[in-house]
Amino acid sequence: MDMKATKKKLGLKEKYAHMTRGLDWETTYQPKEKVFPQATFEGIKVHDWDKWEDPFRLTMDSYWKYQAEKERKLYAVLDAFAQNNGHLGITDARYLSAIKLFLTGISPLEYVAHRGFAAAGRNFPGVGPRVACLMQSIDEVRHAQTQIHALSNYNKFYEGFHAGASHQIERLWYLSVPKSFFDDAFSAGPFEWMIAIGFSFEYVLTNLLFVPFMSGAAYNGDMATVTFGFSAQSDEARHMTLGLECIKFMLEQDPDNLPIVQKWIDKWAWRGIRVLSLVSTMLDYMLPKRVMSWKEAWEIYFEQNGGALFNDLAKYGIKVPECIAQCTVDKEHQSHQLWLTLCTHSHAMGLHTWLPNAEEMDWLSAKYPNTFDKYYRPRFDQLRELADKGERFYANTLPMLCQVCQIPMLFTEPDDPTKICYRESEFQGEKYHTCSDGCKHIFDDEPEKYIQAWLPVHQVYMGNCWPEGTDPTAEGFNPLAKYLEWCHIDLARDGGDYEGSSDQANFAAWRGAATQNT
Amino acid sequence: MSTVFIAFQINEDTRPIIEAILADNPHAVLDEQPAMVKINAEDTLVIKRESVEELIGRKFDLQELQVNLITISGHLDEDDDTFTLSWKN
Numbered sequence: 001m002d003m004k005a006t007k008k009k010l011g012l013k014e015k016y017a018h019m020t021r022g023l024d025w026e027t028t029y030q031p032k033e034k035v036f037p038q039a040t041f042e043g044i045k046v047h048d049w050d051k052w053e054d055p056f057r058l059t060m061d062s063y064w065k066y067q068a069e070k071e072r073k074l075y076a077v078l079d080a081f082a083q084n085n086g087h088l089g090i091t092d093a094r095y096l097s098a099i100k101l102f103l104t105g106i107s108p109l110e111y112v113a114h115r116g117f118a119a120a121g122r123n124f125p126g127v128g129p130r131v132a133c134l135m136q137s138i139d140e141v142r143h144a145q146t147q148i149h150a151l152s153n154y155n156k157f158y159e160g161f162h163a164g165a166s167h168q169i170e171r172l173w174y175l176s177v178p179k180s181f182f183d184d185a186f187s188a189g190p191f192e193w194m195i196a197i198g199f200s201f202e203y204v205l206t207n208l209l210f211v212p213f214m215s216g217a218a219y220n221g222d223m224a225t226v227t228f229g230f231s232a233q234s235d236e237a238r239h240m241t242l243g244l245e246c247i248k249f250m251l252e253q254d255p256d257n258l259p260i261v262q263k264w265i266d267k268w269a270w271r272g273i274r275v276l277s278l279v280s281t282m283l284d285y286m287l288p289k290r291v292m293s294w295k296e297a298w299e300i301y302f303e304q305n306g307g308a309l310f311n312d313l314a315k316y317g318i319k320v321p322e323c324i325a326q327c328t329v330d331k332e333h334q335s336h337q338l339w340l341t342l343c344t345h346s347h348a349m350g351l352h353t354w355l356p357n358a359e360e361m362d363w364l365s366a367k368y369p370n371t372f373d374k375y376y377r378p379r380f381d382q383l384r385e386l387a388d389k390g391e392r393f394y395a396n397t398l399p400m401l402c403q404v405c406q407i408p409m410l411f412t413e414p415d416d417p418t419k420i421c422y423r424e425s426e427f428q429g430e431k432y433h434t435c436s437d438g439c440k441h442i443f444d445d446e447p448e449k450y451i452q453a454w455l456p457v458h459q460v461y462m463g464n465c466w467p468e469g470t471d472p473t474a475e476g477f478n479p480l481a482k483y484l485e486w487c488h489i490d491l492a493r494d495g496g497d498y499e500g501s502s503d504q505a506n507f508a509a510w511r512g513a514a515t516q517n518t
Numbered sequence: 519m520s521t522v523f524i525a526f527q528i529n530e531d532t533r534p535i536i537e538a539i540l541a542d543n544p545h546a547v548l549d550e551q552p553a554m555v556k557i558n559a560e561d562t563l564v565i566k567r568e569s570v571e572e573l574i575g576r577k578f579d580l581q582e583l584q585v586n587l588i589t590i591s592g593h594l595d596e597d598d599d600t601f602t603l604s605w606k607n
């Protein structure tokens with residue numbers, strides 16, 4: 001008798017159908033609207049949730065299998081890094097400022113993303129997005145954990161890694177930029193969250209963060225970061241796809257959704273671009289060995305790639321976000337203006353800054369022929385002159401923050417790169433300041449939301465940011481020193497110029513010890 | 519015409535995958551960067567399970583791509599035999 005043929009394994013499409021749609025249920029003792037109370041208030045109309053399909057067709061069983069493999073690979077490298085003094089392989093300890101900024105500014109966002117996608121998964125009535133959001137939620141907590149694990153290897157040797165992912169994100173004046181981006185998205189509804197994080201951040205902007213950054217880590221000998229970065233990034237293609245699916249789904253479900261979606265795209269593209277200005281300083285100033293300029297990265301990943309995306313979305317009536325004209329001007333200025341501000345405020349920061357050297361300034365001139373020599377080289381020259389006289393300049397106040405994006409007011413007018421841009425709005429008899437037309441527009445559209453912003457600098461000056469028991473009337477009271485203490489920053493070790501820092505001295509001594517016998 | 523792309527980590531797993539992609543997509547352009555490669559292609563790019571299997575000499579599940587994937591651009595369509603990125607819908 002013939003052997004009975006084994007039943008063929010389910011194909012990907014069938015398996016996906018069984019493992020997602022087949023697992024849903026209808027409510028019985030409560031109406032559906034009560035179970036999913038957040039599904040309708042934003043005005044997005046959905047007629048058929050089953051039209052949502054994950055093009056990766058990933059099911060939970062495969063998800064666990066591949067994620068486990070990624071973790072095994074990652075931790076093998078981290079062990080090797082720790083066992084082989086991997087921290088001495090980096091080009092120069094200046095590089096670590098970029099990593100400190102990542103740990104303090106980005107890793108905590110991974111954790112908020114984890115919570116946000118868990119909430120989105122809970123709040124969508126459709127089972128397709130629920131499964132995809134669940135996977136992304138688990139991915140994001142993995143990102144937070146693996147980043148903290150990987151970077152804890154640097155914490156054993158260098159300053160500034162001790163409180164970033166916990167205390168500082170809540171307190172430091174420059175970290176409220178990334179923090180408020182995610183908080184403002186999370187406090188919106190589930191659909192807006194998907195446009196803010198899933199679409200704008202993950203699809204349109206994430207390449208600008210991770211790809212040049214990870215290449216930069218590889219170029220600068222940072223095996224730990226390359227590895228967690230690539231491990232996290234391997235989830236990113238799925239996240240980007242979820243963001244793109246989500247937007248297509250909303251636009252295909254009902255024509256009334258278009259103006260709502262367009263407004264969110266305009267808003268969150270601008271907010272995301274503001275957050276990314278921190279990355280611009282990383283590419284142009286913080287990497288001792290450079291990969292590409294911010295302007296080049298912007299042109300590849302935003303102008304070309306984003307251009308292809310918006311061409312495609314045009315069939316639904318979506319227009320390129322309004323802020324693009326401003327961005328085309330800004331790409332030539334952004335990193336220089338922000339780095340100058342960081343350089344003159346690093347006595348109030350948890351990482352080191354430095355003035356670019358002659359060779360680095362030549363690189364910047366070559367990459368920014370229209371702007372660097374004209375506007376920025378003279379300012380760095382002047383700062384260098386002061387520093388050489390032993391008078392390294394630090395501004396003795398903290399900068400005012402934009403009510404919306406919370407970036408210090410440091411960027412210039414679109415038509416005059418020598419004039420700081422300020423915009424003012426009035427609401428309920430109070431004045432509010434924003435950094436740009438983009439942010440003013442967002443404020444004026446939702447003042448009730450943005451007047452509640454917790455702006456660190458305002459709070460410092462109101463006296464709300466000191467350790468408990470501080471007496472501001474005491475003899476010799478120093479508000480900045482008390483603020484930094486409250487932020488868990490030890491200025492002598494964590495901030496100020498890299499030149500003369502303990503990171504610099506230790507790295508030189510340890511690397512010397514690794515290559516000589518004395 | 520718009521460009522789609524896919525980027526992978528460079529390692530022993532991806533070497534044959536990249537080779538298969540370049541053979542199956544003669545219009546694709548390889549862009550080598552530190553620790554990664556990015557493959558750009560006008561309009562569409564397809565990865566075929568069979569081509570990868572031929573090079574590695576074992577069964578291959580296209581979902582294994584996810585382990586070493588860095589980023590993609592374009593609309594994705596994946597089934598048991600092909601992984602396709604394109605801007606035509």
Ligand SMILES: [Fe+2]
Binds near residue numbers: 113143232
């Ligand atoms: Fe993430």
Ligand SMILES: [Fe+2]
Binds near residue numbers: 274402403404434435
């Ligand atoms: Fe702003």
